[in-house]
Amino acid sequence: MDLIEYINSKREEHLSELKEFLRIPSVSAQTEHKADVERAAHWVAEKLRASGFESVEIVQTKLHPLVYAESLQAPGKPTVLFYGHYDVQPAEPLNLWTSPAFEPAVRGENLFGRGTADDKGQVHIHLKAFEVLRNTSGNLPLNVKVIVEGEEEVGSVNLWDFVNSHRQQLKADALIVSDTAMLAKGIPSITYGLRGLNYYQVEITGPAQDLHSGVFGGAVPNPLTILAEMIAKLHDRNFRVVIPGFYDDVATLSRQERQALHSLPWKEREFRKTVGAPALCGEKGFSIVEQLWTRPTLEINGIWGGYIDEGAKTVIPSKAHAKLSTRLVPDQDPAKIARLVERHIRKLLPKSVKVGFEVLSTSKPWVASYTHPVFQKAIHALEQGFGKKAVFIREGGSIPFVTQMHDTFKVPCVLLGFGLPDENAHAPDEHIALENYFGGIKSVALFYQQLASL
Amino acid sequence: MDLIEYINSKREEHLSELKEFLRIPSVSAQTEHKADVERAAHWVAEKLRASGFESVEIVQTKLHPLVYAESLQAPGKPTVLFYGHYDVQPAEPLNLWTSPAFEPAVRGENLFGRGTADDKGQVHIHLKAFEVLRNTSGNLPLNVKVIVEGEEEVGSVNLWDFVNSHRQQLKADALIVSDTAMLAKGIPSITYGLRGLNYYQVEITGPAQDLHSGVFGGAVPNPLTILAEMIAKLHDRNFRVVIPGFYDDVATLSRQERQALHSLPWKEREFRKTVGAPALCGEKGFSIVEQLWTRPTLEINGIWGGYIDEGAKTVIPSKAHAKLSTRLVPDQDPAKIARLVERHIRKLLPKSVKVGFEVLSTSKPWVASYTHPVFQKAIHALEQGFGKKAVFIREGGSIPFVTQMHDTFKVPCVLLGFGLPDENAHAPDEHIALENYFGGIKSVALFYQQLASL
Numbered sequence: 001m002d003l004i005e006y007i008n009s010k011r012e013e014h015l016s017e018l019k020e021f022l023r024i025p026s027v028s029a030q031t032e033h034k035a036d037v038e039r040a041a042h043w044v045a046e047k048l049r050a051s052g053f054e055s056v057e058i059v060q061t062k063l064h065p066l067v068y069a070e071s072l073q074a075p076g077k078p079t080v081l082f083y084g085h086y087d088v089q090p091a092e093p094l095n096l097w098t099s100p101a102f103e104p105a106v107r108g109e110n111l112f113g114r115g116t117a118d119d120k121g122q123v124h125i126h127l128k129a130f131e132v133l134r135n136t137s138g139n140l141p142l143n144v145k146v147i148v149e150g151e152e153e154v155g156s157v158n159l160w161d162f163v164n165s166h167r168q169q170l171k172a173d174a175l176i177v178s179d180t181a182m183l184a185k186g187i188p189s190i191t192y193g194l195r196g197l198n199y200y201q202v203e204i205t206g207p208a209q210d211l212h213s214g215v216f217g218g219a220v221p222n223p224l225t226i227l228a229e230m231i232a233k234l235h236d237r238n239f240r241v242v243i244p245g246f247y248d249d250v251a252t253l254s255r256q257e258r259q260a261l262h263s264l265p266w267k268e269r270e271f272r273k274t275v276g277a278p279a280l281c282g283e284k285g286f287s288i289v290e291q292l293w294t295r296p297t298l299e300i301n302g303i304w305g306g307y308i309d310e311g312a313k314t315v316i317p318s319k320a321h322a323k324l325s326t327r328l329v330p331d332q333d334p335a336k337i338a339r340l341v342e343r344h345i346r347k348l349l350p351k352s353v354k355v356g357f358e359v360l361s362t363s364k365p366w367v368a369s370y371t372h373p374v375f376q377k378a379i380h381a382l383e384q385g386f387g388k389k390a391v392f393i394r395e396g397g398s399i400p401f402v403t404q405m406h407d408t409f410k411v412p413c414v415l416l417g418f419g420l421p422d423e424n425a426h427a428p429d430e431h432i433a434l435e436n437y438f439g440g441i442k443s444v445a446l447f448y449q450q451l452a453s454l
Numbered sequence: 455m456d457l458i459e460y461i462n463s464k465r466e467e468h469l470s471e472l473k474e475f476l477r478i479p480s481v482s483a484q485t486e487h488k489a490d491v492e493r494a495a496h497w498v499a500e501k502l503r504a505s506g507f508e509s510v511e512i513v514q515t516k517l518h519p520l521v522y523a524e525s526l527q528a529p530g531k532p533t534v535l536f537y538g539h540y541d542v543q544p545a546e547p548l549n550l551w552t553s554p555a556f557e558p559a560v561r562g563e564n565l566f567g568r569g570t571a572d573d574k575g576q577v578h579i580h581l582k583a584f585e586v587l588r589n590t591s592g593n594l595p596l597n598v599k600v601i602v603e604g605e606e607e608v609g610s611v612n613l614w615d616f617v618n619s620h621r622q623q624l625k626a627d628a629l630i631v632s633d634t635a636m637l638a639k640g641i642p643s644i645t646y647g648l649r650g651l652n653y654y655q656v657e658i659t660g661p662a663q664d665l666h667s668g669v670f671g672g673a674v675p676n677p678l679t680i681l682a683e684m685i686a687k688l689h690d691r692n693f694r695v696v697i698p699g700f701y702d703d704v705a706t707l708s709r710q711e712r713q714a715l716h717s718l719p720w721k722e723r724e725f726r727k728t729v730g731a732p733a734l735c736g737e738k739g740f741s742i743v744e745q746l747w748t749r750p751t752l753e754i755n756g757i758w759g760g761y762i763d764e765g766a767k768t769v770i771p772s773k774a775h776a777k778l779s780t781r782l783v784p785d786q787d788p789a790k791i792a793r794l795v796e797r798h799i800r801k802l803l804p805k806s807v808k809v810g811f812e813v814l815s816t817s818k819p820w821v822a823s824y825t826h827p828v829f830q831k832a833i834h835a836l837e838q839g840f841g842k843k844a845v846f847i848r849e850g851g852s853i854p855f856v857t858q859m860h861d862t863f864k865v866p867c868v869l870l871g872f873g874l875p876d877e878n879a880h881a882p883d884e885h886i887a888l889e890n891y892f893g894g895i896k897s898v899a900l901f902y903q904q905l906a907s908l
Contacts, residue, residue, distance in 0.1 A: 195668060199766040208730025214649060214851030215875065217753045217781055218745040219736040220729050224754035224776075225689065231679060232686030275674050276662025279806040282673040291672040299671045300678035301769055302760035307777060312653040312814050314779060314851075315755055322678075323761060325768060327671055352733040360766050397668030397768075421669065 003449065006136050007442050010128075014441065015111070015434075017047075018124045021086075022104040022113045026120075028064055028087035028154045037150050040086045041065045044123070044148050051130040052140065061158035064150035068162075071130075072143045078454050079143035081172035083401065084123035084179060085152035088115040089426045096428035109434055116432040118425040122178035122418050123148055125440035132445050141452035145172055152179075156401060163408070173412075173454075174374045175405050178440070180417030183393050185433065187265055188382040188443065190375060191415035193293060193394030194402060196328035196365035198338050199301075202227070202345060203356035205319050213314040221352035223320035224305050230348045231322065234298055238284035241298045241326075243344040246337065251330045253294055261289050264391055274422055293394035297327045298341075323360075327396060334362035363400035364407070374412045377450050382416070385443025416444065457903065460590050461896050464582075468895065469565070469888075471501075472578045475540075476558040476567045480574075482518055482541035482608045491604050494540045495519045498577070498602050505584040506594065515612035518604035522616075525584075526597045532908050533597035535626035537855065538577035538633060539606035542569040543880045550882035563888055570886040572879040576632035576872050577602055579894035586899050595906035599626055606633075610855060617862070627866075627908075628828045629859050632894070634871030637847050639887065641719055642836040642897065644829060645869035647747060647848030648856060650782030650819035652792050653755075656681070656799060657810035659773050667768040675806035677774035678759050684802045685776065688752055692738035695752045695780075697798045700791065705784045707748055715743050718845055728876060747848035751781045752795075777814075781850060788816035817854035818861070826866045831904050836870070839897025870898065 007014075026040035027033040041058050044067045048056045053069040064087060072079070091101035091114045099105040104113035115121065126146075133140055147170075149159050163170060182189040206221035236242050253261075266289055272280065282291040291297075305320030307313035326337055338359045349355050368375070370392050382390035402413050418440040424430045461468075480494035481487040495512050498521045502510045507523040518541060526533070545555035545568045553559040558567035569575065580600075587594055601624075603613050617624060636643040660675035690696050707715075720743055726734065736745040745751075759774030761767035780791055792813045803809050822829070824846050836844035849869075856867050872894040878884045 197668065197768065199768070206731045211729065212851060213751075213753045213755055213779060214651065214781060215849070216729065216746070217850060218749055218751040219725075219734055219742045221731050221733065221735050222753055224757050225685060228682040228685035228754065228757070229689075231682035235679065235683075271673075275665065275670065277660045277675050277806055278808060279675065279804075280673055281675050281804070281806050288673045292670070295672055297667075297672040299667045299676055299770055300682070300760065301667055301767060302762045302771075303678050303682070303774070304758045304762040306754065306756035308756045308758040308775070312777065312779070313755060314651065314653070316753055317756075320757070321762070323766065325667060325766070327668060350733075350735070352731055352735050354732060395669070396671060397666060426666075 003132065003136055003445055004442055007132055007445065011438060014128050018121060019104040021120050021124055022115050023102055025102045026087050026150065027090050028151055029090055037064045037087060041067050041150055044086050047127045048146060051127065052134045059162060061162065063158055066147060066149040066159065066162060069146040071140045073139055074141060074143050074452065077142040077452050078173040079145065080174050080176050080451065081145045081147065081170055082126055082176045083147045084126065085119045085149045086123060087150040087153050088120065089153050093428065098429055110431040111434055111437065112429055112431040114430055116430055117419040117423040118430065119152065119179045121432040121437055122440065125178060125418060125437065125444055128441045129444035129448060133448060141449050145170060159401065160404065171409065175411055175413040176416065177402060177413065178416050178418060179399065180395060180415045181419040181421050182417055182436065183264060183266060183391055184270065185420055186388055188386045188388060188390040188439065189393045189417060190370070190378055190382065190390065191395050191417055192370045192392050193367035194365065194398055195396055196332065196334055196363045196403065197325060197398035198328065198334050198362045199325045199360040200341060201358045201360055202322045202324065203319060204349060205354040206352060207316060207318050209318050211316045213316045216316055220316060222316050223353055224317065226350060226353055227305065227320040227322060230345060231300060233348050239282055243340050245340045246296065249331045249333065250296060262287065264289065264393065292396040294329055296329050296332060298324065300324050328365045330365050330367050332365060334364055338362055363398055364403045366403040366406055368413060372412045373454060374414060374451065377454060378414050378416060378447050381447035381450055382443045384446050386439040457586065457590055457899055458896055461586055461899065464586070465892060468582050472575060473558040475574050475578055476569050477556055479556045480541050480604065481544050482605055483544055491518045491541060495521050495604055498540050501581045502600060505581065506588045513616060515616065517612055520601060520603040520613065520616060523600040525594045527593055528595060528597050528906065531596040531906050532627040533599065534628050534630050534905065535599045535601065535624060536580055536630045537601045538580065539573045539603045540577060541604040541607050542574065543572070543607050547882060552883055564885040565888055565891065566883060566885040568884055570884055571873040571877040572884065573606065573633045575886040575891055579632060579872060579891065579898055582895045583898035583902060587902060595903050599624060613855065614858065625863065629865055629867040630870065631856060631867065632870045632872060633853065634849060634869045635873040635875050636871055636890065637718060637720060637845055638724065639874055640842055642840045642842060642844040642893065643847045643871060644824065644832055644836065644844065645849045645871055646824045646846050647821035648819065648852055649850055650786065650788055650817045650857065651779060651852035652782065652788050652816045653779045653814040654795060655812045655814055656776045656778070657773060658803060659808040660806060661770060661772050663772050665770045667770045670770055674770060676770050677807055678771065680804060680807055681759065681774040681776060684799060685754060687802050693736055697794050699794050700750065703785045703787065704750060716741065718743065718847065746850040748783055750783050750786060752778060754778050782819045784819050784821050786819060788818055792816055817852050818857045820857040820860055822866060827908060828866045828868060828905065831908065832868050832870060832901050835901035835904055836897045838900050840893040
């Protein structure tokens with residue numbers, strides 16, 4: 001039977017099995033779900049065994065187990081390493097879900113439930129692709145290594161230890177990841193670039209304790225005002241970051257790449273609708289797509305201090321705080337940028353306050369040259385699987401694991417995303433388009449099949 | 455027996471009775487203390503009856519009762535209206551108290567416990583002054599009306615209704631309030647000026663919902679940054695408020711008043727120590743005392759938005775908030791200032807955000823001419839009671855009730871404060887100096903006695 005026909009015949013079976021996976025509330029951040037997380041790991045391992053992986057292991061870590069599997073029955077054929085995660089975000093606030101988070105339900109053309117898009121639905125696409133390849137041709141057509149971890153939503157705390165201690169074993173010709181989104185509905189996409197991310201926290205202290213704003217106001221440093229004045233000096237009126245050296249290492253976009261980006265079927269109107277702000281604003285001189293994918297940013301992610309409850313309290317607080325982050329693009333170096341940001345912020349703050357500055361995390365930007373044959377195979381498979389033109393896109397977000405793997409193994413990383421930008425990945429009513437789930441199984445199966453002849 | 459000798463002979467008795475008052479946890483903000491609040495009202499009423507007040511009433515309101523009493527047995531003599539409150543702030547955080555908040559304890563030269571300074575201790579000073587006057591001369595030497603309310607710490611929500619519906623009955627020659635602080639230890643003080651207070655809340659909305667700062671960062675308005683940029687434009691580098699018209703109605707200090715303020719035994723070193731900031735900062739061209747008491751301010755009292763918990767979340771929030779307030783001085787008009795502030799803030803904010811602006815409260819500044827004989831009687835009585843030079847001071851804080859009473863009855867308001875600036879009025883380990891409690895009883899008794907001959 002033809003691969004595509006076979007997959008079409010299994011729709012109900014696949015969907016029903018995905019719902020079974022989604023019903024396990026594998027919330028990695030919540031201790032009360034520890035047993036569920038474990039159960040999800042076993043569920044994944046079982047499916048991999050059933051698809052003919054000859055070695056399937058549940059690797060215990062300090063927190064949640066990861067599943068590692070190998071099928072190396074295709075000597076002389078390429079080897080791929082597939083990465084995904086079976087853990088999910090907390091479902092709270094529960095009252096905002098139309099149907100319960102862990103009782104998956106089809107409404108219209110979508111399947112709703114926590115984990116549908118991020119990332120159980122996308123992991124299941126690969127599990128089913130492995131299965132259909134085995135069922136239709138007796139074996140997997142290439143060598144496959146699989147990591148499905150249970151800590152992605154809590155920062156992949158133990159993943160890198162595993163990778164580091166299994167470097168030799170994990171070697172592959174390409175890394176395949178499905179944890180991203182398509183450009184838009186009906187536009188299958190491969191992500192070839194991610195921004196890096198440095199995350200910082202600033203604490204400033206003025207008075208030694210909270211003061212009465214009547215008794216002391218007018219003569220003492222107010223950390224809230226001082227914090228605001230500092231933040232106001234981080235951008236100029238063209239929305240450029242005013243930190244000396246910040247843009248020094250930013251690679252200029254090639255003419256070809258800029259043209260390719262501009263010819264994407266990217267809909268500004270839809271973007272504006274999703275954002276829903278009275279107006280957009282971004283760095284002058286760049287298109288919105290360039291701003292989002294190819295330019296570094298500095299964003300304030302949180303700010304707090306003083307009285308923040310109902311009503312009035314006349315306080316000048318001792319402390320004010322901000323969380324901020326910089327998104328980085330090639331060839332910015334996270335460590336260098338962190339130094340520049342800290343130095344400038346310290347310089348901006350007056351002597352009337354003490355400054356605490358902390359770098360919470362750093363990660364490098366990543367961009368791949370998609371002329372590599374594995375990318376060409378992938379885009380071809382996507383077009384066949386979906387019956388639609390597929391595109392290469394970049395993303396403004398960051399996946400540190402991809403960057404680390406790329407740096408460590410120096411292999412192509414293929415990001416096949418089957419989510420959509422508005423699928424509420426970390427919010428109530430998370431969902432996946434059924435079209436993309438079924439199209440995903442077809443594309444991935446075709447991709448693995450065709451990769452065998454690379 | 456001489457009045458002072460008599461008061462000295464009653465020290466243990468007075469202190470013991472005050473402790474009884476303090477043991478009633480009359481926390482007006484906490485529903486579980488409703489019965490305690492009621493009990494404290496009855497306690498005050500009982501003491502007033504015992505001091506010979508012929509009419510003592512517990513007036514029920516929509517929240518907590520107030521105690522109203524009259525002793526009008528001195529025909530031809532002046533009438534005073536005394537105001538105080540028997541309710542207290544919540545005692546939390548309990549673990550920061552050296553001894554339990556509602557088990558008053560003497561340590562060193564101070565009495566510790568919730569309400570010692572604010573305001574039960576100061577109310578008790580007057581209760582005991584009434585009693586000693588009656589016990590030593592058979593009756594009160596002047597006519598006295600007393601309001602002791604139970605809602606001061608929750609905004610005196612029902613007080614003004616009572617005043618308005620009893621305008622005729624409440625008429626008096628002077629209002630006496632003891633709910634303020636002395637300039638410093640050993641310096642008995644009368645407060646003759648208070649700043650007014652407008653309190654505002656600003657909410658700005660950019661994106662229609664929280665956005666991922668990777669996916670959207672660089673092209674959308676970030677309400678946190680925009681809020682900070684707005685706040686940064688409210689002061690210039692000389693710490694002057696940059697709102698057109700803000701200073702227009704500020705009365706210039708007379709040479710005499712400035713000289714009087716500058717000759718006060720005010721200790722800058724102690725002020726700096728209390729503040730504990732690396733440096734002070736205030737409006738250029740004015741001394742610290744002038745900045746605190748005679749100049750208007752704009753202070754940010756709270757700011758919040760985005761992710762404010764532990765760790766990192768890469769969010770561009772939909773909303774950002776700030777609470778801010780302006781302290782006002784004669785002859786600024788609260789309604790006019792509120793208009794100016796709102797207009798300017800709206801003007802500063804860009805079109806990329808929606809703005810919500812709310813005025814939570816307004817109150818007028820107040821300043822009295824202390825040449826009035828009642829002030830002269832008061833300062834004389836303070837000097838006798840304490841055996842120390844007394845001073846006239848202003849305060850940076852606001853007591854809306856005083857301003858309202860002054861406007862309504864057009865009578866002198868005498869603010870006899872027996873607290874100290876560092877007595878933790880709203881914090882753990884609240885205390886009152888025993889010296890000031892006992893000196894207070896003597897001064898107040900002498901004041902009432904001498905006022906009879908006005």
